[in-house]
Amino acid sequence: MSNLFNTDDILTDDVHLIQSFADLDGLKQANARTAMVAGKGAHVTDSEGNTYIDGIGGLWCVNVGHGRDEIINAITNQLQQLDYYSTFYNFTHPVAASLAKKVAELAPGDLNRVYFGNSGSVANDSAVRILHHYFNRLGQTKKKKVLARVGAYHGSTHLSIAMTTPAYREGWDSAEELVHHLTCPHFYREGGEHTEEEFLDFLVQELKDAIHQLGAENIACFIAEPIMGAGGVIVAPEGYHKAMKAVTDAHDIKYISDEVVTAFGRLGEMFTSLSVFGVQPDIITTAKGLTSGYQPLSATIISDEIYEVISGPDGLFLHGMTYSGHPAASAAALANIAIMEREQLPEQVRTTGKYFENSLRALIDEDIVGEVRGSHFMMGIEFVKNKAHKTPFEKEDNVGGKIASAAQRRGLIARPLGNNLILSPTLVLDEALINETAQTLRQSIREVQVQL
Numbered sequence: 007m008s009n010l011f012n013t014d015d016i017l018t019d020d021v022h023l024i025q026s027f028a029d030l031d032g033l034k035q036a037n038a039r040t041a042m043v044a045g046k047g048a049h050v051t052d053s054e055g056n057t058y059i060d061g062i063g064g065l066w067c068v069n070v071g072h073g074r075d076e077i078i079n080a081i082t083n084q085l086q087q088l089d090y091y092s093t094f095y096n097f098t099h100p101v102a103a104s105l106a107k108k109v110a111e112l113a114p115g116d117l118n119r120v121y122f123g124n125s126g127s128v129a130n131d132s133a134v135r136i137l138h139h140y141f142n143r144l145g146q147t148k149k150k151k152v153l154a155r156v157g158a159y160h161g162s163t164h165l166s167i168a169m170t171t172p173a174y175r176e177g178w179d180s181a182e183e184l185v186h187h188l189t190c191p192h193f194y195r196e197g198g199e200h201t202e203e204e205f206l207d208f209l210v211q212e213l214k215d216a217i218h219q220l221g222a223e224n225i226a227c228f229i230a231e232p233i234m235g236a237g238g239v240i241v242a243p244e245g246y247h248k249a250m251k252a253v254t255d256a257h258d259i260k261y262i263s264d265e266v267v268t269a270f271g272r273l274g275e276m277f278t279s280l281s282v283f284g285v286q287p288d289i290i291t292t293a294k295g296l297t298s299g300y301q302p303l304s305a306t307i308i309s310d311e312i313y314e315v316i317s318g319p320d321g322l323f324l325h326g327m328t329y330s331g332h333p334a335a336s337a338a339a340l341a342n343i344a345i346m347e348r349e350q351l352p353e354q355v356r357t358t359g360k361y362f363e364n365s366l367r368a369l370i371d372e373d374i375v376g377e378v379r380g381s382h383f384m385m386g387i388e389f390v391k392n393k394a395h396k397t398p399f400e401k402e403d404n405v406g407g408k409i410a411s412a413a414q415r416r417g418l419i420a421r422p423l424g425n426n427l428i429l430s431p432t433l434v435l436d437e438a439l440i441n442e443t444a445q446t447l448r449q450s451i452r453e454v455q456v457q458l
């Protein structure tokens with residue numbers, strides 16, 4: 007690709023841009039930043055003209071791949087028809103309405119009412135606010151606390167970061183009094199000498215104990231990602247979600263399933279809570295794959311039962327964001343879902359995603375690979391100093407960062423996270439690109455292994 011962009015200009019302007027979750031001091035060094043300028047299909051191109059396999063799908067979100075004209079045209083057409091109107095007060099517009107209907111059809115069971123926001127963080131904040139209001143209306147005004155898990159990621163607003171794993175807010179404040187964190191359900195790191203079944207029993211007992219200690223009358227909800235994403239792609243023991251749901255149900259604690267990453271095809275299903283994990287949540291939150299990242303949009307999908315309570319007489323729904331159900335974002339989501347349905351993308355992922363998963367699992371034979379985990383197009387690789395003892399590398403070793411840089415030099419974007427590398431590519435990776443990805447990872451791991 008011809009060099010359409012002047013990297014120096016971009017990086018000079020970039021001094022004014024505050025990056026997210028970044029080492030702002032480290033970014034002051036020359037060449038610390040990469041400016042992406044174009045994308046097509048499974049690939050992205052930087053300002054120097056280097057093309058990469060987008061192994062992180064933007065940020066777990068570009069599910070249908072980059073540069074889809076159908077979505078771009080739907081956004082443009084919608085903006086020409088009606089650029090903006092709100093869904094405040096008594097106003098609605100056809101695209102937000104038909105998207106809500108579509109999402110309700112796709113969501114499991116009686117999750118038939120949809121509140122749109124513009125990020126996963128807002129979707130999760132909205133879920134908790136709605137539940138607090140719901141319990142207030144039922145006269146259970148003390149039911150406020152949220153049960154969350156160490157290792158979880160639920161967003162960056164004040165409430166959603168409080169529900170997130172404490173590691174993500176070191177040195178920052180958090181509305182901790184609302185949240186109680188349970189053990190991370192990561193058998194490899196937390197299982198100790200237990201079998202996986204015993205570890206599951208421990209996690210369930212811990213939940214029961216926490217409810218006993220805090221009092222069910224003070225707890226509004228439990229929030230969980232079906233597979234933890236930004237915490238390191240952590241898959242809980244088989245049967246975990248069902249077992250946790252049985253306990254929360256028994257104590258009138260609502261279950262929020264955070265499907266910001268897992269919905270819209272990444273695991274081979276439009277939604278995974280029920281179809282993969284056997285749980286009918288009271289609320290599902292989602293974002294990312296809803297528009298494949300072409301527009302910022304999230305959804306908080308609530309049950310008929312919750313809606314009945316919050317929509318009864320003598321009360322107002324005092325919650326709203328200017329861009330809730332934005333027409334252009336809703337049009338993007340409808341076009342995105344139409345592509346997924348027409349191309350049967352989730353069904354395809356059941357084959358290609360499994361192939362991706364198995365190709366990455368094969369890396370376990372490398373000396374420093376301690377665990378390869380995840381499912382389909384949501385994978386994590388954990389590196390260890392000593393496999394037999396699961397000895398972690400030191401923070402200063404920056405293993406994930408080094409392997410991600412080595413992969414980037416070879417044409418693959420992967421995301422470092424401490425001693426882990428995370429892969430969440432577009433869902434349009436074919437077998438050839440999957441082979442290339444796995445081979446690049448193996449070469450990059452070997453390059454860094456030798457240095458260590």
Ligand SMILES: Cc1ncc(COP(=O)(O)O)c(C=O)c1O
Pocket residue numbers: 124125126127128130159160161162231235236264265266267293294
């Ligand atoms: C599971 C999960 N929930 C919530 C969020 C927050 O979404 P957003 O960054 O759109 O606010 C993320 C973002 O990565 C996520 O992975």
